[in-house]
Amino acid sequence: MSEPILATHNLTKRFGALVATDDVSIDLRRGEIHAIIGPNGAGKSTLIKQICGGLRPDAGRVAFNGRDVSHQGTAERARAGLGRTFQISELAMEDSVLENAVLGAIGAEAGAWRFWRPALKTRALIDRAEAALDRVGLADQRHMRCADLSHGQRRQLEVAVALTLAPKAFVMDEPMAGLGADGSKTMTGFLESLRDEAPILLVEHDMDAVFALADRISVLVYGKIIATGTVDQIRASKEVRDAYLGDAA
């Protein structure tokens, strides 16, 4: 097995007396979907922020694509190829679907220091944006205002914007959140198809999706990883059932 594309080493973050992330070491290998589950307040969001660059850990480090990125900001990590989606959609609501995707294309192509040519008339940007919209099935909605999209469509657009960057790894924060049963199914199928393109670190509450998608699962409870293993191993783990599945059931 080759070296993991993304790994955390002994990440620790405290907020006062609360240990939000407690010595967390996880990794994401090429070609896999690695799900992180855990009850509410387990510290999943805090962990994601440290991986993606919004929050600096008190101790430990983050390695991405063979390099230590612990001291890089969010934008730098994104440029290095870390694609992220948010739990609550972070989209420019007043802008069109296409404009949102073009924003990603701007980040991926020449950057924002272009002042003359209209972005929406720049072939390279449009092509890249439309390709991504095509993949998530939003091509027909490209001229709609983002605010007029349904919740499910916004989740798709979230993924499309990340796709424009052609990332080397995805970090997805609850892509199924708020989707109905059908929506979850569609998204699950779509993430499955993404696996070959780039591995996914998937934080998710929807257990059906997790069990359907994940190659490996890590269970985070009170900031600590209490178990990592295959779906079957996790299902069989008594520790996990006590700590998490037990009180969820």
Added chain:
Amino acid sequence: MRLSEPLVNTIVLAGLLAVPLYALVVDEPFTITLATRAAILALAAVGLNILLGIGGLVSFGHAVFFGIGGYAMGILAFHAQTYTTLDLAVFTTEGTKSMPVIWLVAMGLSAAIAFLIGLLSLRTSGVYFIMITLAFGQMFFYFAISWAQYGGEDGLSIYVRNGFPGLNTLVPIQFFGICFTILCITLFLKARLQASSFGLALNAARQTPARVETVGLNPTRLKLLAFVISGAITGLAGALFADLNRFVSPTMFSWQLSGELIVLIIIGGVGRLMGPVIGACIFVALEHFLGGLTEFWHVYLGIILLCIVLFGRGGVIGLLTGKVGAHV
């Protein structure tokens, strides 16, 4: 009646051009001066609108740049008219009476100061940003007051309007032509800027900075550059304003002026290309007509403003085109 926005835009510019031309025919030079004033205030507000409308940053200290532009003109022209030397340690200059040179200096200085103020202010956001920009405005205001060499509280008078190659700037309609042309060029450039990659990214940085970061762009740098461009344009307007009045004083730095620039944009419509132009025309008209009726016309301005905030989002352009404007 609902009009399309481009049509409204054309009508506004045509109107701003027609009024002084008509005034020229019927020989009312004061009306030309009013139109010039409107064009210059519009230019200053177009500058602010890049920051406010696209970037969503409420700078309550934009008078700083208006003042810097004004003093750049005042100081250069003062040395030229008194035949004294301005010693800047690295080099000395005799000052100048040439508008293009003054404009470049005004824009360069404003951009540099905007960079510094932006660097500090953008460490914060929201209410902090508003208060800090306001405070910086006040800092320059008091500095200008204590700067005795250039008139202190009384300001500086320039006896003859500065010159522009090939034109007689003392003729009101010619000076109006200069200001109007600059306004049109700036509007065109602003429209290009807004549609460019930079504009799109800045617009997104206002709505969702976290997203902008995760596509690998730095929202703070986008906003900082917007601050610099915005400051430079408002600085240019300041230089023209000083030339219009042939006078600069610390009031060009005052917080009231910063507030009025925001008001111009709001009256017209936030984030609209022509919002500041319509706002400036209405403002100057109100100032002239209400100011002629009563000494206390600011009371009415206050009431109008309250009504716009409480009941009418989108400003005048919003009313005319029936579209809800950008939100900040």
Added chain:
Amino acid sequence: MSTILVIEQILNGLQFGVMLFLMAAGLTLIFGVMGLINLAHGSLYMVGAFAAAAVAGATGSFLLGLIAALAAAALAGALVELVVIRRIYNAPHLDQVLATFALILIFSEGTRWIFGSFPLFLDIPKALSGPVTLPGGIQYPLYRLTLIGIGLLIAIGLWALIERTRLGIQIRAGENDREMIAALGVDISKLYTFVFALGAALAGLAGALVGAIQSVQVGMGEPVLILAFVVIVIGGIGSIRGAFIGALLVGLTDTLGGVFLPEFFKLFMETGAAQKTGSALASMGIYVLMGLVLIWRPTGLFGARA
């Protein structure tokens, strides 16, 4: 430079600082509890000063003037809150800025309409006029000393109100969780009106007290308002303690800078130039202070909000 002068200037700085605190405390409370940026706070300062000057002028009683200042400012504050402010609590900051800017225009020009453009004068009460001798033989105006005392008393009172009373608990709860306090059955709109009126009354009191050592005129509120902004940016928005420390820092920096910077430059410049450079730099002193604090701590000394 004598010790006496230094102590005198420190006292002046303290006096300026505690008056700024009265302004900043209201601003920071209103922002902390209601999330509102209130530019019209300076107008309430002016209202207090005018009410005091008018009533003291008519009755000859400074105390009645102070009561009038408190009442007029609190009333104006409550009225403004009921008519305008409560509609914009959840509005974007830009709307709040504009609406309260509009209020400034209305208040300022309205006051000019009623009282005219000439400044009014408010005399220091007889009992408090003249100097008092402090330990060490320092002569210091009794009135200014009284201002320091009043400012400190109010600071303690505010602290007690917020930390020790039921109402204080509600105010603190309002800062943290609006739904929670509404769920507890507290009438939140009454609470807001009260907090706004309280802030207004403090501003009005400051206006009246300072009005006796400066002239009472239209536009007197805004420079103080902007200084109060500097104070709460330094102290951290929403923090009363931050407002207190920030106010003293600003008061001392401004007063001491104005006196000592020119002296400092005289050490290595000729007198005229030193005077000019010193006073120009002194006028920028508090903004430099603000900039330094921001570089160090972007949310102010005691600010929690990111």
